[in-house]
Amino acid sequence: xxxxxxxxxxxxxxxxxxxxxSEIDASIRAAAIFFVISAIGWLMLGTVFALLAAVxxxxxxxADAYEFLTFGRVRSAHLNxxxxxxxxxxxxxxxxxxxxxxxxxxxxxxxxLLIAGIFWNIGLTVGVFGxxxxxMTSVEWLEIPRYATPLLAFSYTLIGVWGVIAFRFxxxxxxxxxxxxxxxxxxxFPWLYIVAQVMIIWFPVRGVxxxxxxxxxxxxxLGLWFTPMALATAYYLIPxxxxxxxxxxxxxxLGFWSLxxxxxxxxxxxxxxxxxxxxxxxxxxxxSVMMVIPVxxxxxxxxxxxxxxxxxxxxxxxxxxxxxxxxxxxLVSLIGSSMALRTVNEIxxxxxxxxxxxxxxxxxxxxxxxxxxxxYMMPRxxxxxxxxxxxIKLHFWGSAIGITIMVVALQxxxxxxxxxxxxxxxxxxxxxxxxxxxLKARSVSGIFLTAGHCAFALNFFWMLFAAGALxxxxxxxxxxxxxxxxxxxx
Amino acid sequence: xxxxxxxxNNSSSESLGSMERAVMQDEQVQDVHAQxxxxxxxxxxxxxxxxxxxMFFFAALCFWGGVYLVExxxxxxxxxxxxxxxxxxxxxxxxxxxxxxxxxxxxxxQCAQCHQASGNGVAGVYPPLVASSWVTGHPxxxxxxxxxxxxxxMIVNGKSYNGNMPAxxxxxLGLKEKDIAGVITxxxxxxxxxxxxxxxxxxxxxxxxxxxxxxxxSSNELKQDLGPIPEAVPTDDNTLDAExxxxx
Numbered sequence: 001x002x003x004x005x006x007x008x009x010x011x012x013x014x015x016x017x018x019x020x021x022s023e024i025d026a027s028i029r030a031a032a033i034f035f036v037i038s039a040i041g042w043l044m045l046g047t048v049f050a051l052l053a054a055v056x057x058x059x060x061x062x063a064d065a066y067e068f069l070t071f072g073r074v075r076s077a078h079l080n081x082x083x084x085x086x087x088x089x090x091x092x093x094x095x096x097x098x099x100x101x102x103x104x105x106x107x108x109x110x111x112x113l114l115i116a117g118i119f120w121n122i123g124l125t126v127g128v129f130g131x132x133x134x135x136m137t138s139v140e141w142l143e144i145p146r147y148a149t150p151l152l153a154f155s156y157t158l159i160g161v162w163g164v165i166a167f168r169f170x171x172x173x174x175x176x177x178x179x180x181x182x183x184x185x186x187x188x189f190p191w192l193y194i195v196a197q198v199m200i201i202w203f204p205v206r207g208v209x210x211x212x213x214x215x216x217x218x219x220x221x222l223g224l225w226f227t228p229m230a231l232a233t234a235y236y237l238i239p240x241x242x243x244x245x246x247x248x249x250x251x252x253x254l255g256f257w258s259l260x261x262x263x264x265x266x267x268x269x270x271x272x273x274x275x276x277x278x279x280x281x282x283x284x285x286x287x288s289v290m291m292v293i294p295v296x297x298x299x300x301x302x303x304x305x306x307x308x309x310x311x312x313x314x315x316x317x318x319x320x321x322x323x324x325x326x327x328x329x330x331l332v333s334l335i336g337s338s339m340a341l342r343t344v345n346e347i348x349x350x351x352x353x354x355x356x357x358x359x360x361x362x363x364x365x366x367x368x369x370x371x372x373x374x375x376y377m378m379p380r381x382x383x384x385x386x387x388x389x390x391x392i393k394l395h396f397w398g399s400a401i402g403i404t405i406m407v408v409a410l411q412x413x414x415x416x417x418x419x420x421x422x423x424x425x426x427x428x429x430x431x432x433x434x435x436x437x438x439l440k441a442r443s444v445s446g447i448f449l450t451a452g453h454c455a456f457a458l459n460f461f462w463m464l465f466a467a468g469a470l471x472x473x474x475x476x477x478x479x480x481x482x483x484x485x486x487x488x489x490x
Numbered sequence: 491x492x493x494x495x496x497x498x499n500n501s502s503s504e505s506l507g508s509m510e511r512a513v514m515q516d517e518q519v520q521d522v523h524a525q526x527x528x529x530x531x532x533x534x535x536x537x538x539x540x541x542x543x544x545m546f547f548f549a550a551l552c553f554w555g556g557v558y559l560v561e562x563x564x565x566x567x568x569x570x571x572x573x574x575x576x577x578x579x580x581x582x583x584x585x586x587x588x589x590x591x592x593x594x595x596x597x598x599x600q601c602a603q604c605h606q607a608s609g610n611g612v613a614g615v616y617p618p619l620v621a622s623s624w625v626t627g628h629p630x631x632x633x634x635x636x637x638x639x640x641x642x643x644m645i646v647n648g649k650s651y652n653g654n655m656p657a658x659x660x661x662x663l664g665l666k667e668k669d670i671a672g673v674i675t676x677x678x679x680x681x682x683x684x685x686x687x688x689x690x691x692x693x694x695x696x697x698x699x700x701x702x703x704x705x706x707x708s709s710n711e712l713k714q715d716l717g718p719i720p721e722a723v724p725t726d727d728n729t730l731d732a733e734x735x736x737x738x
Binding site: 014017018021022101176177178235236239241242243245246247248249250251254275276277278282283289290292296297300304379380383385475476 | 525526527528529530531532533534535536537538539540541544547548551552554555558559562563564565566567568569570571572573575
C-alpha cells in the first residue's frame with residue numbers, strides 16, 4: 001500500500017468521487033434490491049415454465065391434466081415471465097444503477113421508484129396469470145391480456161423516468177458510452193411497447209400492417225431494449241473491473257449510431273415469404289445484414305479493452321459472465337444477420353433453429369451479462385461480499401454449458417428439420433419425429449440451466465439475509481485459492 | 491490491506507469536525523469503505539482510431555445493401571411480393587388504338603372545318619369525301635393529296651370544286667405517318683365508304699416516295715404514274731378471325 005494512501009474520502013478528487021458513488025448506491029439501494037429480488041423470482045418461475053414447455057415438446061402427455069399447463073399457455077407464460085419479469089426487472093436494477101453512477105446523480109425520489117416497481121410486478125403477475133387462465137392475446141410477444149398492459153405501461157413510465165432525470169442532472173462534461181445506450185433504450189422501449197399495443201390490441205390496424213408491427217416490436221424488444229442495456233452494462237463493467245479505459249471512443253460512437261439506425265428495420269425479416277410488399281422485406285434484410293457493422297465494432301472495442309488481461313477476466317465472477325455474454329453477442333448477431341438472407345431463411349424459418357437463435361441472444365448474450373452486473377452491483381448495495389465462490393462457479397458452468405447445449409441442439413436439429421421440410425419426399429410426421437432427439441437435448445440443457453439458476457438464487461438470498469454476518473469478510477469473492485487472493489486487487 | 495492506525499490520517503482529519511473524525515475512525519465504517527476504496531476509477535474511453543480496413547469493409551457492405559435494394563425492391567410497389575419481381579418487364583403496354591379511331595380524332599381536329607364532320611364538304615370549294623372515288627379509289631391518290639396537298643379545280647361526283655388542300659406531310663403541317671394512315675383509313679371507311687384501310691406500312695412507302703416533293707398536286711397529275719395497288723396485309727385481328735372460324 002502506498003505511503004500517501006489516505007482513506008478519508010474527502011482528501012482526493014478520486015476519493016471524493018467514490019464517496020459520491022457510495023451516496024448514489026445508497027439512494028437506489030432499496031429499489032434496486034427489490035428489482036433484483038423480483039427478477040430472480042421471475043427467473044425461477046420462468047425456468048419452471050420453460051422446463052414444462054421443453055418436456056412437453058417431446059413428451060406431449062407430460063403434465064397434461066390441467067388446462068393451464070397446456071403447451072400454448074406455458075410457453076407464452078415462459079416468454080413473458082422472462083422478457084418482462086426477469087429481463088426488464090434486472091434492467092431496471094442494473095441499468096438505473098449504472099446510469100445514476102455515471103451521471104453522479106442520486107435518485108431523488110426513491111420511494112416513487114420503489115412503488116412503481118411494485119406496480120410493474122403486480123401488473124406482470126396479473127398478466128402472466130391471465131395467460132395461464134386462458135386470456136392471452138393471439139399476438140406473439142404481446143400475449144399479456146389487455147387488462148394488465150396499461151398498468152405495465154404506466155408503471156414503466158414512472159420507473160424509466162428516473163434514468164432520464166438522472167441524466168438531466170448529471171455532473172461532468174463527458175457522457176460515457178453506457179449512458180448513451182441506457183438513455184436511448186429508456187425512450188425506445190416505451191415507444192415500441194405503446195405503438196405495438198395501440199396498433200395491434202387497442203385500435204387494430206388493417207391486415208398485414210398488424211404483422212409488420214408485431215415483428216417490428218418483437219425483434220426490437222431484443223435489439224432496442226435488451227441489447228443496449230446489456231452493452232451498456234458490458235461497457236461499464238469491463239473498464240471498471242480491469243481499471244483500464246475502453247479501447248476507442250470512435251468505435252463506441254460508430255457502434256451506437258449504427259445500431260440506432262439499422263436495428264429498427266431488422267424485424268421484418270421474420271416475414272420473408274409472407275404477403276408483405278417485397279421492398280419492406282428487402283429493406284429489413286439489408287438492415288439485418290448492416291447490423292454486422294455495430295456488432296464488429298462493439299466486438300473489437302470490447303476485445304481490445306481486455307486484451308492481455310484474460311487472467312483477470314477469468315478470475316473475476318463479474319467479468320467471466322460479462323465476457324461470455326460479449327462473445328455471444330458477436331456470434332449470435334453474425335448468425336442472425338445470415339439468417340436474414342433469403343436463401344438461409346428459407347431453411348431456418350419455421351424451425352427450431354429460430355428458437356435456438358432467440359435463446360442464444362436473450363440468454364447467452366443478454367442474461368449472462370446481466371448476471372455479471374448483479375455479481376458486481378450487489379456487494380456495493382449490501383456492503384458485503386458474495387458468500388460462496390463455489391456457488392458462483394456452479395452458476396457459471398450450469399448456465400454456460402446449459403445454453404451451449406441448447407443452442408447447438410436447436411440449431412443443428414433445426415437446420416436438419418429445415419432441410420427435410422424443403423424435401424417433398426419426406427412425410428411431415430417423419431420430420432416431426434426426427435426432431436425429438438434434439439428436443440430431448442434441449443430438456444437436458446434445461447437441467448443445467450436450472451442448476452445454475454438455483455445456485456444463483458441460493459447465493460443471492462444467502463447474501464441478502466446474512467448480510468450482517470458477511471460484512472466482516474475482507475476482499476472480494478473470486479475464483480482463486482485463498483493464498484493467491486491477497487495478491488489480487490480487484 | 492488498509493492500515494487502520496490513527497496516525498496515518500491525523501494531518502488531514504484536522505480540517506474535519508470532531509463528529510466526522512469520530513465517524514471516519516469507526517472500524518465498521520472503515521470495513522465498509524474498504525470495498526468502495528478497492529473499486530477502480532469510473533470508466534473512461536481511449537481514443538484509438540478506427541482501423542481503416544474496417545471502414546473499407548463497411549463501405550463495401552453499404553454498397554452491397556444499395557445493390558440488393560435496387561435488385562429486390564420490386565420497384566417499391568405495394569403489390570409486388572416476389573423478390574425477383576422486375577418492375578420494367580411487367581409495365582402495362584400503352585393502349586393500342588386502331589388506325590380508324592386515331593384517324594377519327596385527327597379528322598375532327600384537322601379536317602372537319604373544311605370537309606365538315608359529315609364529310610360532305612362545302613359546295614364549290616371543299617369537295618365531299620363521302621362516296622368520292624378520289625377517296626375510295628387507288629390509295630396512292632389519296633396519299634399523294636394528304637402528303638403534298640392539292641391545288642386548283644377538280645371534279646367530284648360531277649360537281650366542280652376549286653380550293654386549297656394543304657400538305658400534311660413533313661413539307662407541310664407535319665402530321666406523323668401513323669396519323670396520316672389513320673386519317674386516310676377513317677375517310678375511306680366512314681360515312682358508308684368501304685375501301686380497305688391505309689396501313690402504316692403503305693403510308694411509309696408513299697412517304698419515302700413523295701416527302702421530297704415540294705409542290706402540291708393538281709387533279710390532273712393525281713391519276714398519273716400510279717403504282718400497283720398493294721395487297722392488303724392481313725392484320726392480327728384478321729388472322730385471329732381466320733383461326734376462330736377454322737376452329738368453328
